[in-house]
Structures are given as structure tokens and as C-alpha cells.
Amino acid sequence: MSRGETEHTDFSATPMTEASHSRQKIARAFLGIATALLLLPLFAIIGLLVTHGMSAITAEFLLEAPTAGMTAGGIYPAIIGTLWLIGVSLAVAAPIGIMAGIYLNEYAPENWVTRMINLAIVNLAGVPSIVHALFGVGAFVLFLGLGTSILSASLTLAVMTLPVIIASTKEALASVPVAFRHASWTLGASRWQTIWHIVLPNSVSGILTGVILQVSRAAGETAPIMFTGAAFYLPFLPQSVQDQCMALSMHLFTVSTQVPNVPEAFPYATALVLLTLVVTFNFFSIGLRTYLRARRKW
Amino acid sequence: MTDTTSGTDEGQVSTSRRIAAIVEPAIEWLIRLCGFSAIFFVFGIFFFVFSSGADFIMNRLDVVEFMTSPEWYPTSVSNKRYGTLALVAGTLSVTTLAMMIAVPFGLGTAVFISEFCDGPFKEALKIIVEFLAAIPSVVWGFIGLAIMNPVIIDVFNAPIGLNVLNGGVILGLMSVPIIVSIGEDALKAVPDTYREASLALGATKWQTVYKVLFPAARSGLLAAVLLGVGRAIGETIAVLMATGHAVQIPNSPLDSVRTLTATIAAELGETAQGGDHYQALFAIGVLLFIFTFAVNLTADLLVRGIKNK
Numbered sequence: 001m002s003r004g005e006t007e008h009t010d011f012s013a014t015p016m017t018e019a020s021h022s023r024q025k026i027a028r029a030f031l032g033i034a035t036a037l038l039l040l041p042l043f044a045i046i047g048l049l050v051t052h053g054m055s056a057i058t059a060e061f062l063l064e065a066p067t068a069g070m071t072a073g074g075i076y077p078a079i080i081g082t083l084w085l086i087g088v089s090l091a092v093a094a095p096i097g098i099m100a101g102i103y104l105n106e107y108a109p110e111n112w113v114t115r116m117i118n119l120a121i122v123n124l125a126g127v128p129s130i131v132h133a134l135f136g137v138g139a140f141v142l143f144l145g146l147g148t149s150i151l152s153a154s155l156t157l158a159v160m161t162l163p164v165i166i167a168s169t170k171e172a173l174a175s176v177p178v179a180f181r182h183a184s185w186t187l188g189a190s191r192w193q194t195i196w197h198i199v200l201p202n203s204v205s206g207i208l209t210g211v212i213l214q215v216s217r218a219a220g221e222t223a224p225i226m227f228t229g230a231a232f233y234l235p236f237l238p239q240s241v242q243d244q245c246m247a248l249s250m251h252l253f254t255v256s257t258q259v260p261n262v263p264e265a266f267p268y269a270t271a272l273v274l275l276t277l278v279v280t281f282n283f284f285s286i287g288l289r290t291y292l293r294a295r296r297k298w
Numbered sequence: 299m300t301d302t303t304s305g306t307d308e309g310q311v312s313t314s315r316r317i318a319a320i321v322e323p324a325i326e327w328l329i330r331l332c333g334f335s336a337i338f339f340v341f342g343i344f345f346f347v348f349s350s351g352a353d354f355i356m357n358r359l360d361v362v363e364f365m366t367s368p369e370w371y372p373t374s375v376s377n378k379r380y381g382t383l384a385l386v387a388g389t390l391s392v393t394t395l396a397m398m399i400a401v402p403f404g405l406g407t408a409v410f411i412s413e414f415c416d417g418p419f420k421e422a423l424k425i426i427v428e429f430l431a432a433i434p435s436v437v438w439g440f441i442g443l444a445i446m447n448p449v450i451i452d453v454f455n456a457p458i459g460l461n462v463l464n465g466g467v468i469l470g471l472m473s474v475p476i477i478v479s480i481g482e483d484a485l486k487a488v489p490d491t492y493r494e495a496s497l498a499l500g501a502t503k504w505q506t507v508y509k510v511l512f513p514a515a516r517s518g519l520l521a522a523v524l525l526g527v528g529r530a531i532g533e534t535i536a537v538l539m540a541t542g543h544a545v546q547i548p549n550s551p552l553d554s555v556r557t558l559t560a561t562i563a564a565e566l567g568e569t570a571q572g573g574d575h576y577q578a579l580f581a582i583g584v585l586l587f588i589f590t591f592a593v594n595l596t597a598d599l600l601v602r603g604i605k606n607k
């Protein structure tokens with residue numbers, strides 16, 4: 001401070017400014033603490049699942065069917081069942097969702113019909129999972145006569161997770177500059193040629209993040225598959241989409257609420273496997289997005 | 299273009315063009331069809347859920363009893379009752395407690411991330427919130443059952459730890475990510491000129507948040523809260539596992555309750571298909587659909603209001 005004493009005092013803070021500055025510090029601290037308190041449970045949950053469940057995770061646990069009324073053995077059929085559900089629901093939801101995203105970003109005119117579609121997407125995302133389950137029972141299991149099967153459960157999951165894919169596809173397509181499309185149209189390309197050769201190649205990884213997120217959500221859901229295709233106990237593997245299957249989420253629900261005398265570590269270990277699966281998918285999705293943002297040239 | 303090409307090229311071009319002339323409209327129609335799929339599905343959901351319970355809803359359901367009676371005795375032999383008031387009270391009590399936790403923490407975190415952090419730290423916090431959102435509801439339910447339950451019994455000397463408190467805390471944590479991300483979007487939507495003007499007048503960051511950003515982002519923040527409420531009302535497996543199984547109007551947070559969603563999940567597997575009880579569960583489904591539709595519609599109108607401004 002090389003300035004004179006008088007200048008220094010002239011610019012010193014009044015009590016009022018000082019008070020507002022200390023209020024600012026207090027507010028900031030409170031907000032920081034609130035944030036920390038929220039993030040704490042995340043780490044606590046992961047920590048507890050790991051410390052309680054890790055000891056039960058063995059090759060036998062991961063690769064064998066449950067035995068002795070689900071109090072021994074492993075979770076292999078549940079892992080395979082979850083993979084079936086993910087695969088089939090993805091095969092249904094991805095094409096419909098991506099095409100719906102293309103429609104909304106590339107074709108839809110700005111009118112009340114498009115507003116209705118966007119409203120429907122928001123509401124579809126907000127429908128409770130158990131209402132999706134009722135829909136699955138009414139529409140797929142009974143009306144279409146698919147019975148309780150992997151197909152019914154996967155279709156229910158597909159409808160439920162559709163908004164995730166639509167929203168991320170729309171976002172990915174919207175990030176491709178309009179100038180790219182103008183350039184392509186000027187060269188005589190049709191609308192579809194422009195989408196296929198210009199827009200999609202420039203947004204494919206953005207679309208992929210939404211698809212991975214859909215997979216993650218489908219893997220974790222329980223309510224929609226409870227009455228449409230997931231079995232409590234099925235020691236053999238499904239052979240086709242018409243079979244029922246076990247699922248990790250359903251298995252965790254079963255062993256923690258319905259079955260007596262399960263070893264204490266079993267549900268922890270099942271939860272840990274499920275969480276690892278879901279978090280891995282999320283990690284890929286987030287990593288891909290971060291990489292894309294860093295790499296984007298426009 | 300075809301004028302200058304040789305004969306064979308011309309043939310190829312016209313063949314591929316002919317194929318394109320058929321394929322392209324077909325693809326575009328398929329895209330249009332998929333574009334409308336969300337509308338089909340929303341109507342489909344309402345139609346199938348309603349029609350599966352329609353016979354009971356139209357002919358034998360006493361609407362007044364359904365909405366105002368706390369007596370839910372669907373399996374009673376002599377005195378069947380289909381009143382949902384206790385279930386609605388269960389849903390409302392758990393949702394209210396969840397919001398008492400999720401709203402201050404969620405909005406506080408949204409403000410902290412949006413206004414007081416930047417750079418990699420901000421990105422890291424956003425990613426952690428996303429991971430919080432990724433935890434499956436059955437894992438949350440298991441946390442309530444295996445970890446929260448004994449803690450509540452110890453701390454509050456309660457006879458059972460599966461109650462409104464347990465379910466409310468779990469649901470609160472589950473609703474936080476959506477409140478944070480929508481709330482942060484709402485704050486981001488406030489133009490930077492507002493912040494600059496306020497700071498230039500000598501206001502501190504907190505004064506700017508409190509006096510400028512909150513009023514400016516009001517409807518977006520309200521939408522964030524509403525979407526959190528929607529999420530909490532609709533959550534099924536976590537509350538089924540964490541709130542106990544008592545159909546009653548709770549007197550304290552330590553009472554067990556059962557929500558609308560949990561009732562369907564707990565009873566659907568045990569009813570005879572097509573029976574009155576089975577159809578009554580679909581009637582609850584219709585009620586839930588209407589609840590969440592109203593909440594989401596309001597939130598959407600609020601968000602759209604901001605965009606149009």
C-alpha cells in the first residue's frame with residue numbers, strides 16, 4: 001500500500017458494506033455446507049455397500065444360480081436377465097426415440113401440434129413407474145397377449161425410458177450448426193440426405209450419450225418389470241424373449257424383503273453389483289459428453 | 299447434371315435416384331410416425347390403465363367413498379371398502395417431508411453450483427449430482443431398509459424404523475438431483491447483464507442472488523420444485539420398502555404409512571385378474587396419472603413461460 005493515509009481511509013468500507021460482506025460469507029458457507037451434506041450420502045452409501053457387500057462378491061456369487069431358497073449360491077441368472085431386459089428395451093426404444101428426436105429437431109413445424117408432442121414427452125417422463133407397470137400389464141401382457149415375458153417387460157421399460165433418448169437426441173441434433181444444413185441443401189442434397197450424411201455423423205456421439213443413459217435407467221428400474229416379466233426365482237437362463245427372467249433390481253427387492261434367512265452380505269453384494277452396472281453406464285455417458293464438448297470444433 | 303454424364307453413369311444415377319425416390323419418403327413417414335409416438339403413448343397409458351379398471355370405476359365404484367374414506371379393506375370378506383384417503387395421506391405426508399428436505403438443500407445446491415463455483419470444481423459437482431440421480435430406486439429402498447431403519451429405531455426410540463421419516467429422507471435425497479438440475483437451468487437462464495448491473499451497483503454476490511436472481515428466476519425455480527414433487531409422488535419401490543405397510547393417516551413422522559404407489563406394487567400380484575380389487579388398483583393408477591399429469595403440466599407451463607419472456 002504505497003498510497004497516502006488519507007486516501008486509504010476515504011475508501012475504507014462503511015459498517016454497512018462490511019455487514020453485507022460478512023452476510024455474503026455466511027450465506028456462501030451455508031450453501032457450501034448444504035451442497036456437502038447432499039453429496040455426503042452418496043459417498044456414505046457407496047462406502048457402506050462396499051464394506052458390507054464386498055466380502056460376498058466371489059466368482060461363485062457372480063457365476064452361479066441361487067440355491068437353497070435363495071439363501072446360498074449366486075446371482076448369475078439375475079445378471080443375465082438384466083442384460084436381456086436392457087438389450088431388448090434398447091432395441092425398441094433407440095430407433096423410435098432417435099427418429100422422434102430427428103422429427104422434432106429437423107422436421108417439426110412450430111405449431112400447436114409440436115407443442116403437444118413436447119408436452120407429451122414431459123408428461124411421459126413424469127408418469128410414475130408403477131403406472132407404467134399398470135400400462136404394461138394392460139397393454140402388453142393382456143391386450144397384445146405377450147404374457148409375462150422378457151418382451152412385455154422390455155416394451156414397458158422402452159416406453160418409460162423413451163423420453164431420455166428423445167431429449168438427448170434433440171439436444172445433440174440442435175448442437176449441429178444450421179450453416180452445415182444450409183451448405184448441404186445448397187449443393188442440392190435432399191432433406192433426408194442432409195440428415196443422413198451431414199447432421200447424424202456430426203451428432204452421433206451426442207445421441208449415444210442419451211442411449212447409454214437409457215440403458216442405465218432401464219437396468220435400475222424395478223416397478224415396471226415386477227408384473228410384466230421379472231420372476232422372483234428362476235434358476236435357469238431365459239432362452240427367448242417369451243420367457244420370464246430374473247433381474248438384478250427385482251432380485252435385490254426379493255432378497256431384502258421377501259426371503260427369510262438370507263446371509264446379511266447377500267443383499268449388500270447384490271446392490272453393489274447393480275450400482276456398479278448402473279454407475280459404469282453413467283460414467284461412460286458423462287465421459288463421452290465431456291470429451292465431445294472439449295473436442296467440438298464449432 | 300445427367301446431360302454431361304456418360305450412358306452407363308446415367309443409368310446408375312437414375313437407378314439410385316429411383317430407389318431414393320421410394321426410400322426417402324418412406325423414411326420420412328416413419329420419422330413422422332415416431333415423432334408422434336410420445337402422444338400415442340401418453341394417451342395409450344391413460345386408455346389402458348383406465349380401461350383395465352373401467353368396469354369397476356363406472357359401475358361399482360363409490361366415488362365419494364373412494365376419495366374421502368380412510369378405509370382401505372379390499373380383501374375383507376364381509377365389509378369390502380375402497381377408500382383411498384389414508385393412502386393419499388401416506389403419499390402427501392412422505393412427499394411433504396421429502397420436500398422439506400429437498401427444496402432447501404436442492405435450491406441451495408443449485409445456487410451454490412450456479413453462482414459460487416466455476417471451472418472444473420463446478421463441473422465435478424454437477425457430475426456428482428448426476429451420479430446421485432443414477433442410484434436405482436430399489437437401492438435407495440434397500441438403504442432405507444437396512445441402514446436407516448436401525449438408525450431411526452436407535453435415535454428416536456421408535457418401535458419401528460420404517461415410517462414417514464425414513465421414506466421422507468430417502469425420497470428427499472432422490473428428488474434433490476432433479477431440483478438441482480432444473481433449478482440451475484433456471485438460474486442460468488437469467489441474463490448475465492442482470493448480475494453485472496447488480497454487482498456494479500455495489501451489491502454483494504449473495505445480495506444479487508437474493509434480490510435479483512431469485513425474483514428473476516422465480517417461475518423456473520418453482521418448476522424445479524414441482525418436478526421434484528412429481529418425482530416424489532410417483533416413486534414406488536423405495537417408499538414401498540422404507541415406509542412400512544400400515545394403511546393409516548399418520549399422526550407423527552414416526553408412524554408407518556402406505557402410499558398410493560406402494561399399494562399398487564404390494565397388492566397387484568396378489569389379486570385375481572379382473573376382480574374388483576384388481577380393478578380398484580387400476581383406479582388408483584388413474585388417480586396417480588391425473589395427479590402427476592397436473593403437476594407436470596403446471597411445471598411445463600412455468601418453464602415455457604420463462605422461454606417466451
